[in-house]
Amino acid sequence: xxNPLYDTLFGRHAGKTTPFLxxxxxxxxSHADFLARAAQLAHAMASLGVKPGDRVAAQIDKSPDxxxxxxxxxxxxxxxxxxxxxxxxxxxxxxxxNSGAALFVCQDHRRDxxxxxxxxxxxxxxxxxxxxxxxxxxxxxxxSAEFETVARNRDDLAAFLYTSGTTxxxxxxxxxxxxxxxxxxxxxELWQFTAQDVLLHALPIFHTHGLFVAVNVTxxxxxxxxxxxxxDLDFLLENMHRAxxxxxVPTFYTRLLEDPRFTRDRTQHMRVFISGSAPLLAExxxxxxxxxxxxxxxxxxxxxxxxxxxxxxxxxxxxxxxGFPLPGVELKITxxxxxxxxxxxxxxxxxxxxxxxxxxxxxxxEKTAAELRExxxxxxxxxxxxxxxxxxxxxxxxxxxxxxGGYNIYPKEIELLIDDxxxxxxxxxxxxxxxxxxxxxxxxxxxxxxxxxxxxxxxxNISTSLARFKQPRKLIFVRELxxxxxxxxxxxxxxxxxxxxxx
Ligand code: MCA
Ligand code: AMP
Numbered sequence: 001x002x003n004p005l006y007d008t009l010f011g012r013h014a015g016k017t018t019p020f021l022x023x024x025x026x027x028x029x030s031h032a033d034f035l036a037r038a039a040q041l042a043h044a045m046a047s048l049g050v051k052p053g054d055r056v057a058a059q060i061d062k063s064p065d066x067x068x069x070x071x072x073x074x075x076x077x078x079x080x081x082x083x084x085x086x087x088x089x090x091x092x093x094x095x096x097x098n099s100g101a102a103l104f105v106c107q108d109h110r111r112d113x114x115x116x117x118x119x120x121x122x123x124x125x126x127x128x129x130x131x132x133x134x135x136x137x138x139x140x141x142x143x144s145a146e147f148e149t150v151a152r153n154r155d156d157l158a159a160f161l162y163t164s165g166t167t168x169x170x171x172x173x174x175x176x177x178x179x180x181x182x183x184x185x186x187x188x189e190l191w192q193f194t195a196q197d198v199l200l201h202a203l204p205i206f207h208t209h210g211l212f213v214a215v216n217v218t219x220x221x222x223x224x225x226x227x228x229x230x231x232d233l234d235f236l237l238e239n240m241h242r243a244x245x246x247x248x249v250p251t252f253y254t255r256l257l258e259d260p261r262f263t264r265d266r267t268q269h270m271r272v273f274i275s276g277s278a279p280l281l282a283e284x285x286x287x288x289x290x291x292x293x294x295x296x297x298x299x300x301x302x303x304x305x306x307x308x309x310x311x312x313x314x315x316x317x318x319x320x321x322x323g324f325p326l327p328g329v330e331l332k333i334t335x336x337x338x339x340x341x342x343x344x345x346x347x348x349x350x351x352x353x354x355x356x357x358x359x360x361x362x363x364x365x366e367k368t369a370a371e372l373r374e375x376x377x378x379x380x381x382x383x384x385x386x387x388x389x390x391x392x393x394x395x396x397x398x399x400x401x402x403x404x405g406g407y408n409i410y411p412k413e414i415e416l417l418i419d420d421x422x423x424x425x426x427x428x429x430x431x432x433x434x435x436x437x438x439x440x441x442x443x444x445x446x447x448x449x450x451x452x453x454x455x456x457x458x459x460x461n462i463s464t465s466l467a468r469f470k471q472p473r474k475l476i477f478v479r480e481l482x483x484x485x486x487x488x489x490x491x492x493x494x495x496x497x498x499x500x501x502x503x
Contacts, residue, residue, distance in 0.1 A: 001151035005158050005177040006074040009184065009219040010035060011149065021064050021227045022198070022242070024235065028224075029064050036145035037064070038071035043143035044136055045076060045103060048124050052077030052150050054102035055160060057123070059083040059092055061107060062205050062229050063130040065137055067215065069105065070205070074158065077150035081160040081172075082206035084407075086467035093117035095162050099172055099362065108134040130229065154178035160362060161208060163303040164410035172362035173304045175212075182355035183306035184216035186326050191272060191297070191313050193221035193245070200246040201225040202236060208303050209277050209406065214247045237261050244271040249406030250280045250438055253296060257287055267292040272313070276301060276322075277406040278438050279394065285319035298322055300394060304358045304371075305378055308350075309392050321391040329354035332377070333386060336398055339373075349398050350384040351377040400491065402431030402439050409441060409470045411491075417462040418443055418475075423453030428481050428489050429472060432501045442501060443472035444494055446480055474501075 003011075013020070013031035021029040050056065056078045060066045073080040081099055083092060085107070092114065096104050101123045106114045108127040118125035127134035132141070152158075158177045162170040187193075199218050203210030218225055226239055233255055236246075246252075253275060256262045267273075273288070276299045289295050300322035301307035308331060311323030325331040332341050333348040342348040353376045360368035371379050381399035386392050402409040411429035418427040425446045431439035447453055455475040463471055476498070482490040 001149070003075070003077065003149045003152040003177075004154050005152065005181055006071070006149050008181055009216060010038065010071050010074060013219070013222065019224050021067070021225055023064070023227055024229060024232075034064065034068060035071065037068040037140070038075060039145050039147035040140040040143040041065070041069055041072035041136070042076040042147040044140040045072065045078065047139065047143070048103060048126065050076070050078060050102045050124070052152075053079065053157070055079045055081050055099045056103045056105065057081040057083060057092075057096050057099060057101040058105040058128070059085055059087065059107065059110075059206075060105055060128045061085060061130045062227075063128075064227070065128055065130070065132055067205060067227075069128065069136075070211065070215075072147075075147055075149050077152050077156070079157045079160055081162075082211065083162075084204070084206050084467060086469055088465060088467060089113050089117055090465040091467060093121070094170065095172075096123050097121040098162075098170075099160055105136055152177060154181065157359070159212075161303045164408070164413055171364055171367055174359040174362055175306075176359055178355055179306060179358055180212055180216060182328065183212065183326075184220040186328060186356075187213065187299075187307060187310070188217045188220040190310060190326065191217065191245075191274065193217055193223055195222035197221060197223035197245050197271070198243045199223060199225045200228075200236060200240065200243040202228040202231045202252065203247065203249070203406075204230070207277075208301060208306060209247065209249070212306055213276070213301070231255075233259060237266060240266050241269050244269065245274070246270065246272075247274045247276075249277045250275055250284060251278075251405045251436060253280070253284055253288060254436065257284065257291060262291065264292050267294055270294065272297055274299060276307075278403040280319075282319040300382075300392070302380060305352055305354075305380070306356045308352045308354075308356065308380075311391075318391050321387070321393045323392065324390055325352070325392070326354070326356070329356060330377075331386075331392060333384060334379075344386055344388060347383055347385045347395055350380045350382045350392070350394070352380060353377045402429075402441055404431070404434070404439050404441060404469060405437040407469050414441070414443065414462070414466065414470060414472065417465055418445060418458060418472075421453060421458045421461055423448055423451035424458065425449075426481065428491060428494055430491050430494050430498065432495065432498050441470065441472045442498055443475040444481065444498075445475050445477050447477060 016031035019028035020031040104123040108129045126136035128136045159175045160172040164170045205211045295317040299310035309322045311317040330353045336349045383396040414429045425448045427445045434440035482493045
């Protein structure tokens with residue numbers, strides 16, 4: 001019986017005793033050991049009554065066990081739903097409930113905090129920690145290291161990733177085996193990954209970039225990873241000579257460039273540096289080449305689509321562009337009002353179609369219909385242009401979204417919380433330039449007449465409902481928000497007014 005995702009990414013490495021994960025403590029884990037652990041975790045989940053097709057939500061620290069949980073879900077035919085460890089219990093409760101997760105795996109130290117929400121959602125609660133600790137790890141320790149792979153086909157769901165919207169509640173993007181597999185294989189080939197590659201992996205594994213791009217591409221090629229629990233500049237610099245490739249958000253590259261220890265010598269052994277998730281400034285691209293001789297390879301993707309475009313591996317990597325549509329992916333620029341395709345060079349909304357495009361939003365047929373056309377094209381919400389040579393550039397966003405350090409933040413979610421605070425009439429949340437994170441979150445607030453709400457109190461109140469990285473760095477009080485004739489807040493004017501704001 002076959003299970004394309006498991007067989008292609010994991011199963012074919014069975015029995016290999018060569019290292020798969022090189023860990024920070026100097027030890028390594030072979031493919032065989034990794035797969036044995038995945039099998040134990042698959043048994044552990046089955047013993048808890050979790051069945052093929054069930055969702056498994058996981059808010060756990062990055063570790064070999066956390067990655068093995070992903071492999072275990074693939075092998076057992078479960079839908080993996082990874083969650084940012086920064087999310088508060090309020091945020092998590094929505095995901096667990098909305099997805100109907102059968103199992104919720106959290107960090108051991110947060111078990112008490114999470115137990116009520118798991119119970120309300122009807123999910124079994126287990127814990128998993130970095131060093132094989134936690135109740136699920138202990139249960140797995142007692143299981144067999146061989147698990148009979150559950151049959152799946154390419155159209156079956158493999159993962160749910162939640163992505164917020166401009167109107168409020170997060171949507172669960174349903175990704176199939178085909179979505180993940182086709183993208184991993186295409187990228188591995190395009191970027192010429194082989195079994196000899198060693199990827200410096202410092203990204204979180206709860207988002208598309210760290211999990212489906214970095215991990216799946218490495219697995220598709222049979223390579224290995226230097227697997228950091230989080231971004232650590234010193235460790236990266238010290239270990240770069242052992243690696244051949246790196247993937248990161250632009251903040252990774254600007255941080256490296258800020259450090260004088262990051263020299264041409266240190267990058268000699270590297271084959272490729274890949275960037276995505278947020279715009280890479282053309283000046284960073286140029287600075288990077290001046291310092292190291294390497295031209296960063298920038299690509300563009302989304303939670304709903306995995307990767308859509310990439311600069312070429314062999315051809316010219318053009319700064320300020322995200323390259324060409326991937327093989328098998330169609331991309332067009334359309335008029336946001338009519339949906340008609342625009343001529344080359346014109347700016348419009350980016351639409352994509354291909355085996356990478358998701359199946360829709362979980363139990364949200366209207367939202368799915370609004371963004372995923374019947375003909376298969378997905379409306380990305382990004383604004384772009386294709387130049388005469390076919391390179392795609394992203395010139396802006398039709399959606400109201402902030403990208404901070406590679407994390408996407410939807411202002412609406414924050415505005416709703418601020419607007420609920422005593423003494424607040426209304427608010428607008430915007431992204432302003434930030435030297436490290438690219439953009440930082442700023443809240444512009446209007447108080448109710450004759451009221452004087454306290455900034456610190458508002459920030460404190462909303463902090464229990466909002467991950468730290470989403471919380472505004474500061475609130476600025478104004479008498480009124482600029483509006484157009486339709487009454488819509490003109491965020492472009494606010495962004496212009498506060499563009500030189502520094503913390
Ligand atoms: C941490 N902090 C942040 C961020 N990260 N604030 C705003 N934006 C952030 N991204 C805050 C913390 O809450 C803390 O606040 C302070 O900064 C220091 O935290 P620390 O953990 O030390 O930060 P760090 O480890 O240096 O993290 C920065 C980081 C990290 C390495 C840039 O955010 C990161 O790994 N980002 C990658 C995100 C990613 O993988 N995106 C891919 C999404 P305080 O001190 O005030 O408490 S997938 C995607 O977008 C699509 C599909 C694609 O195309 O890839
Ligand atoms: P998400 O699906 O929430 O992870 O975020 C995807 C969004 O990140 C895209 O719609 C783009 O707006 C943005 N993005 C990803 N890669 C790039 C890139 N290379 N340049 C500019 N924006 C990017």
